[in-house]
Amino acid sequence: MDFSSFFKAYPYTLSEEEIKLDVKHIIDHHYENTDNFKSRKFIYSALEITSLNPTDGEKNITTLVEGINKTDEENPELPMPAAICVYPALVEIVRNSLTEDVNITTVIGFPHSQTFPEIKIAEASLAIMNGATEVDMVLNVGKFLNGEYTELYDEISEVKAACKDKVLKVILETGLLKTPDNIFKASLLAMEAGADFIKSTTGKTEPTNLNAVYTMCRAIRAYYEKTKIQKGIKIAGGVKTTQDALMYLTIVKEILGEEFMSTDYFRIGSSSLGELLKQEIAKL
Secondary structure, eight states: OOHHHHHHTSOOOOOHHHHHHHHHHHHHHHHHHHOSHHHHHHHHHTEEEEOOOTTOOHHHHHHHHHHHHTHHHHOTTSOOOSEEEEOGGGHHHHHHHOOSSOEEEEEESTTTOOSOHHHHHHHHHHHHHTTOSEEEEEOOHHHHHTTOHHHHHHHHHHHHHHHTTSEEEEEOOHHHHOSHHHHHHHHHHHHHHTOSEEEOOOSSSSOOOHHHHHHHHHHHHHHHHHHOOOOEEEEESSOOSHHHHHHHHHHHHHHHOGGGOSTTTEEEEESSHHHHHHHHHHHO
16 A cells, blocks of 8 residues: 555645644633533543553453443433443453443554554453453554554554454553544545554553644544544543543544544543543532
């Protein structure tokens, strides 16, 4: 594939300052309309309740799943979250404990993607065999920064093939990509290679931010306008408060539009946001 021609077909000329100004404009003019009960319920339905700790094991993951199983009993007004996200070796525990219609997400090449492509393919295949319905794959940022686009494209394509009909999300690590141009190009490459979603960060390096998510949305919009194929966005890494989530939702909604306002195209990954939203929704 000729990546020089591919990237030229998707020009992106906004500077960091222009992006900051546009983000500020969107938040200043549209956040107030997003800050409501309906948005909170939607965000909860789009949550991937995440546990990616070195101390994770059968006991705490089972407890996590049991809490989600009891959602209807504890708060009938609350929707189910979109997914539970755990390490590959813990997927089977989630599958065996889960009684609700909730996706099981896992991570591969996590957190730095510095392993063999064959390991990532095997990791994805084994996780799916054990019950994963979605796979979050970390982009090899070093290869991207070195311009090894063909190798990256092939790797993502091969992992997508291993996922078969399951959802593949590619984690860009936007904080390491640094520039809007890099984030835009990495987004396009991942989508073209077969990613169903692009995801901001692992949460293990630089946290996500509004400007990076803005650029990811611009890439998704450009790709959609050219190919008519919708790709999703997952925001993760530092989304700790309801206000954080509402600001991200505002950006995504204003750039991508209502047709992207479903859990098929919008997700937030967090380990702590779920409890905050539960408390807020119960009070409203």
